[in-house]
Every structure is written in C-alpha cells, then in structure tokens.
Amino acid sequence: MNAPLLAAMVGLAVPGTALAQDAMPRPAGITPGEATEGARLVADRQKSLCVLCHSGPFPNPHLQGNLAPDLSGIGARLSEDEIRLRVTDMKRLNPDSLMPTYAASKAGERVGTAWRGRPILVEQEIEHIVAYLASLKE
Amino acid sequence: MAFRLAFAAALLCAGIAVAQEIPPGERRSGTDFMSAETRAIQADDGSNPGMLWVLQGESLWKEPAGASRRSCASCHGEAATSMRDVAARYPAFDTASGAPVDLAGKIDQCRTTRQHAAGLPRESEELLGLSTYVGHQSRGLPIAPPDDPRLHAARAEGKRLFETRMGQLDLSCSSCHDANWRGRLGGSAVTQAHPTGYPIYRLEWQAVGSLQRRMRGCMVGVRAEPFAYGSAEFIALELYLAERAAGLALETPAVRP
Numbered sequence: 001m002n003a004p005l006l007a008a009m010v011g012l013a014v015p016g017t018a019l020a021q022d023a024m025p026r027p028a029g030i031t032p033g034e035a036t037e038g039a040r041l042v043a044d045r046q047k048s049l050c051v052l053c054h055s056g057p058f059p060n061p062h063l064q065g066n067l068a069p070d071l072s073g074i075g076a077r078l079s080e081d082e083i084r085l086r087v088t089d090m091k092r093l094n095p096d097s098l099m100p101t102y103a104a105s106k107a108g109e110r111v112g113t114a115w116r117g118r119p120i121l122v123e124q125e126i127e128h129i130v131a132y133l134a135s136l137k138e
Numbered sequence: 139m140a141f142r143l144a145f146a147a148a149l150l151c152a153g154i155a156v157a158q159e160i161p162p163g164e165r166r167s168g169t170d171f172m173s174a175e176t177r178a179i180q181a182d183d184g185s186n187p188g189m190l191w192v193l194q195g196e197s198l199w200k201e202p203a204g205a206s207r208r209s210c211a212s213c214h215g216e217a218a219t220s221m222r223d224v225a226a227r228y229p230a231f232d233t234a235s236g237a238p239v240d241l242a243g244k245i246d247q248c249r250t251t252r253q254h255a256a257g258l259p260r261e262s263e264e265l266l267g268l269s270t271y272v273g274h275q276s277r278g279l280p281i282a283p284p285d286d287p288r289l290h291a292a293r294a295e296g297k298r299l300f301e302t303r304m305g306q307l308d309l310s311c312s313s314c315h316d317a318n319w320r321g322r323l324g325g326s327a328v329t330q331a332h333p334t335g336y337p338i339y340r341l342e343w344q345a346v347g348s349l350q351r352r353m354r355g356c357m358v359g360v361r362a363e364p365f366a367y368g369s370a371e372f373i374a375l376e377l378y379l380a381e382r383a384a385g386l387a388l389e390t391p392a393v394r395p
Contacts, residue, residue, distance in 0.1 A: 045324065049307075052324045063325040067318050098318070100307045108303035108310075110362045115306040 023081035024088060026130075030123050038132025041125055042071075048121060048129070053098065057136060067098060075134040084130045087121075102126060159316060159382070160330055167334040167386055168394055171327035176341070180393035188270060188339035188391025191263075191346045195271025198264060204255025210268070213252065221275040223282070226388055229377050231288040238292045238373050242269050242348060260367035266346050270337045273390030280387055281334070283380040292370070296378030299371060305362030311375075326395065332383035333376065335392020346391060349376060 026032070042050045043058050055064040056071035074083065085092065090099035101107070102120045111117075121129070169177060179185045199210045199217055214220040225241055232239035232247070239247065242260065245268050250257050258265035283289075300311045314323065315331035322328065336349040343351075350365075350372045357364040365371040 065321065065323045065325075067314075067321045067323060067328070098309065098313055100309075107306045108308040108360070108362065110304050110357075111306050112358070112361045112363045115361045118306070120306060 021092065022085065023079065024085035025081055026084065026127065027123055030127050033124075033127035033129065033131030035128075035132040035135045038128035038130070041121070041129050042132060048125075049100075050129075071133060071136060073136055073138050075136040076138065078134075080130055080134045083133050084126065087126050087129055087133075160319070162385060165332065165383065165386055166330055167332055167389065168329045169334070169389060169392065171329045172393075172395065176393055176395055180335075180389065186339065186391060186393055188337070188346055188393060191267050191270040191337065191339075192274045192391060194263065194267035195269070195274075198268050199271055203249070204253035206252065206254045208253055210248070210253075217271065217275050221272045223276050223279050225273040225276040225390065226279045226282045227284050229289070229373050229380065230284055231286050237370070238289055238377060240350075240368075240373050240376050241272060242350075243368055243373070245269060245272065261348060261351060266337050266348065269348065270346055270391050273337065273388065276388045277390055278387055280385050281380055281383045283377070283384055289377055292374045293377040293381055295371075296374035296376070299375050300378055300382075304357065305360035307360040309360045311356070331379070332386055333379045334383060334386050335389035335394070337390065338392045338394050340394045342395065349379075 039058075041048045042056075045051060045063070050071075051058055051060075051064045053065040053068040054071050055061065055066060056074075058064065078086070086099075088103040089101045090097045091101055100120055103123060103126055107115075169180065172180075179187075183189050196217075202209045202212070210217070228241040228244065229238045230244075231237075232244065234247070234251070242265055246258050246265060249255050258268070283293075303310045303313065311331065314321075314328050319328050319330045333349050336352075337346045338352070339346050340352070348367075350367050353372065353375060354364040354367075365375075
C-alpha cells in the first residue's frame with residue numbers, strides 16, 4: 001500500500017487530522033483562474049457536470065443534484081489549494097468517492113471513444129473553477 | 139502501530155468499497171419516485187401511451203408471418219393464458235443456443251426458427267410491440283427469476299458488471315442505484331433501477347423502448363462505450379437486475395419521465 005493512500009485513509013478515519021496531502025499548489029505554467037469563467041464552467045451541465053451532483057448559488061436550483069456537498073460558502077471552508085486538490089482528484093482523499101477525477105485519465109472501464117485518454121477538464125479550466133469556488137464565501 | 143493503522147485503514151477501505159445491496163423490504167419501483175401526474179398517466183390505460191404498443195403487439199401476435207404462414211397465436215393461442223407470467227421469469231436459459239436469452243431475443247428466435255420469417259431488429263417497432271404485448275400479460279405479477287443453475291454464472295457476471303466502474307466518469311450502476319438511490323442527479327430522482335415496467339414509455343424518448351436502450355443511455359451518460367443490443371453482457375445484467383428486483387410487481391407498459 002502506498003504511503004499517500006494510507007495517509008489519506010487514516011485521515012478519513014480520524015476527523016480533523018491535518019494532511020500534507022490535503023492540498024495542491026497551482027501547477028507550474030498555469031495562470032491564476034478567472035472567477036467569471038469558473039462560474040460559467042460550474043454551471044455547464046454538459047461539460048463540467050458539477051451541478052448534476054452539487055447544489056450551490058448557481059442558476060436553476062431545481063435542476064441541481066444532492067449527491068455531493070452543497071458548495072455554498074466552500075471558499076470559507078477550504079483554501080484554494082484544498083479546493084484544487086478536490087476538483088483535480090477527489091479520489092486521492094477518498095478512493096470510493098463518486099466524484100470523477102477531473103484532470104487525469106483515472107477513468108473506469110470501457111471509456112467511450114470520444115473521451116478516451118482525455119481529461120474531463122484541462123488544468124487551466126480547473127484553475128478557473130478553483131478561483132470561482134474560492135470566491136464563494138457565504 | 140503502523141501495522142494496526144494499516145489494518146484499520148484496510149478495513150475502512152473495504153467497508154466503503156462494498157456498496158450495500160438494497161434489502162428486500164426497501165425495494166421500490168421507479169413508479170414510487172414519480173410525480174402524481176406521471177403516475178396517473180401510467181395508471182390509466184386510456185392515457186398511457188405504452189398501450190398503443192400493446193395494441194400493435196396484439197395485432198402482430200395474430201398476424202401470420204414468414205414461410206410458415208403461422209402467427210404467434212397459431213401455436214401459443216390466447217396470450218392472456220399462454221404468456222401470463224412469462225415476462226416475470228425472463229431472462230431464462232435457452233436450451234437451443236445453450237445460453238441465457240432475454241424476452242426480446244426469445245421472440246426474435248421464435249420468429250426466425252418457428253415462423254421462418256425475417257428476424258426483428260432490436261428496438262424495431264415490431265419487436266417492441268410484441269415485447270410490450272407479451273410483457274403486459276404479466277402486469278401485476280411479481281418478478282420471479284428462475285432458480286436455474288445454468289443461469290448462475292451469467293447472473294454473477296451481471297452483478298460484477300453492475301458493480302464495475304465504467305467510463306470517463308468512473309461510475310458503476312451500483313454507485314448510484316445501490317448507494318445513492320434516495321438522491322437526485324440534476325433535477326431527477328436517482329431511483330433503485332428496478333426493471334419493473336419494460337418496455338417502458340419514456341417521456342424523454344416520446345416512445346417505447348427496451349431495458350437495454352435505457353442501460354445504454356446510462357452508459358453513454360458516464361461516457362462509457364455501451365454494450366451492444368442483445369449482447370451477453372446486457373443479458374447478464376438483465377439476469378442480475380431481475381434477481382435484484384425479485385418480488386416487485388411488473389407494470390408493463392410503465393411510463394417514466
């Protein structure tokens with residue numbers, strides 16, 4: 001068993017444990033995100049799919065899901081680096097999370113040909129989403 | 139200490155990984171998740187659009203076809219008697235092919251080998267009509283999958299597929315329909331995914347469609363390459379779904395959002 005995975009699972013078992021792996025700095029070569037662009041991406045039901053599972057201060061509340069935490073005030077609860085890790089690869093914190101891995105090609109079996117080998121979002125798009133979510137303070 | 143931590147972590151991991159199957163007492167048809175309006179459309183044969191496919195199936199049942207010039211009724215007689223509870227028992231083991239067969243596959247097999255007629259393509263209006271008509275003869279009866287040892291391997295494979303994460307979104311059927319059936323995806327109820335009313339009239343389709351069409355929709359939704367119509371994988375999944383829904387009443391033709 002690899003050390004980060006073990007640490008992540010132990011972290012789950014012991015609420016409140018601070019983890020060095022609980023955050024991810026902005027990748028080299030990626031510029032700070034634009035919150036307005038992030039807001040557009042979060043609301044996109046075909047591309048990012050965020051609102052299929054998450055509710056929050058977004059348009060069309062009746063079309064939002066409740067399979068994942070409400071994102072209202074997420075910027076007050078998590079730092080930009082913590083949000084970035086979760087959007088990039090939530091499964092690093094919880095291998096059984098429903099949330100897809102957005103940046104890497106950590107997909108399931110039989111990926112459709114149109115999607116094969118491609119991330120759901122590229123790093124710069126994730127950075128826009130990070131900037132927007134970090135701005136949600138209440 | 140490190141070992142004990144690792145052990146605890148492994149136990150925790152296993153506990154999360156195994157999605158709990160829905161206990162029989164908590165099994166609920168998709169009907170229970172629908173609006174009162176949609177339930178009313180399903181309940182009234184005069185408003186249920188699926189009844190048009192039942193009527194089409196009824197006329198096909200009586201229509202001679204193929205070189206044999208025989209109709210379904212020539213051999214099977216009144217469907218109300220001969221087809222009662224048949225849909226509740228499918229998929230079943232087919233001795234001719236030595237493999238499990240679903241209801242649509244069985245109808246098509248009868249068509250080609252008994253009536254000596256051209257095969258009916260999956261999702262064709264004719265096959266949907268006949269499947270809906272035959273399914274309708276079991277309306278109100280409990281799903282009763284046969285305890286045939288020759289089906290065990292395929293049913294186990296169906297369970298494995300149900301629990302396999304697929305597609306770019308890396309989700310299994312079980313991720314939503316076992317673990318999160320109480321939730322909402324977008325604006326829609328997730329539901330327990332029991333095949334109680336197939337073929338169904340789906341408002342989104344504006345037509346009747348099969349269980350396999352519905353499963354293909356979910357597979358495309360998680361950005362996976364869907365299994366082919368009539369494939370061994372889909373029949374395996376249907377076998378597992380029937381066992382998972384055992385005891386629930388059939389509603390064919392059901393109406394769904």
